[in-house]
Amino acid sequence: MHQLIDAYDWIEHQDVVLTFAVIQDSTTEDVVYVYGGDPARSQLMTTIEAEDAALDDPGFFYIQVFEHQEHIIALENNGWSGTVPEIARRASAGDSTFFSVHWNVNGLFRVTAAEGGKVTASFDPMRVDADDPGDLVPRWAADGPFEIGKLRAASLAVAERRTGVAFDQAWTVAKLPTYRIPDPDVLLEGVESARTP
Numbered sequence: 001m002h003q004l005i006d007a008y009d010w011i012e013h014q015d016v017v018l019t020f021a022v023i024q025d026s027t028t029e030d031v032v033y034v035y036g037g038d039p040a041r042s043q044l045m046t047t048i049e050a051e052d053a054a055l056d057d058p059g060f061f062y063i064q065v066f067e068h069q070e071h072i073i074a075l076e077n078n079g080w081s082g083t084v085p086e087i088a089r090r091a092s093a094g095d096s097t098f099f100s101v102h103w104n105v106n107g108l109f110r111v112t113a114a115e116g117g118k119v120t121a122s123f124d125p126m127r128v129d130a131d132d133p134g135d136l137v138p139r140w141a142a143d144g145p146f147e148i149g150k151l152r153a154a155s156l157a158v159a160e161r162r163t164g165v166a167f168d169q170a171w172t173v174a175k176l177p178t179y180r181i182p183d184p185d186v187l188l189e190g191v192e193s194a195r196t197p
Contacts, residue, residue, distance in 0.1 A: 007153075007157075008156040017103060017104045022074075024096060037063065063181050
């Protein structure tokens with residue numbers, strides 16, 4: 001695992017806050033719809049362009065969703081929809097799986113996973129042993145290892161280990177299909193326990 005974390009050391013030096021989600025046994029259209037977007041309305045943007053578009057469009061995020069191998073990738077630069085348990089439940093409905101890692105500008109981290117419409121992980125990787133109320137920490141989380149100063153790299157390494165998908169550095173600069181989505185609190189307004197695993 002340490003070698004895998006070392007391979008992602010480059011992310012520690014990037015000026016990017018991110019939610020990276022991997023969805024298996026789904027379609028781009030279904031994933032965009034779950035996040036609240038219109039699958040018929042996409043535009044090609046880089047992660048920086050997507051973040052800038054959101055800054056000019058209060059109340060909305062811009063998410064990049066695309067096929068990679070046999071998976072669907074969802075990237076949110078400065079967004080957090082992929083950390084919300086209800087999004088994970090919906091994206092993993094049926095026989096699908098969902099796995100996301102997130103970090104933000106305030107130094108907060110989150111790992112979220114779901115299978116068959118049921119959340120199987122929702123926790124702060126810096127507090128695996130803290131027994132925080134509302135967190136769902138699976139057994140595999142203890143194998144992180146999540147180390148201060150390497151949390152971004154460790155998050156991507158864990159995502160690769162759990163999904164088989166390696167995060168490609170080129171995704172941070174490539175123009176990818178991008179969709180306008182609402183703030184998840186607006187999308188899920190009135191949905192009971194949307195943020196509860």
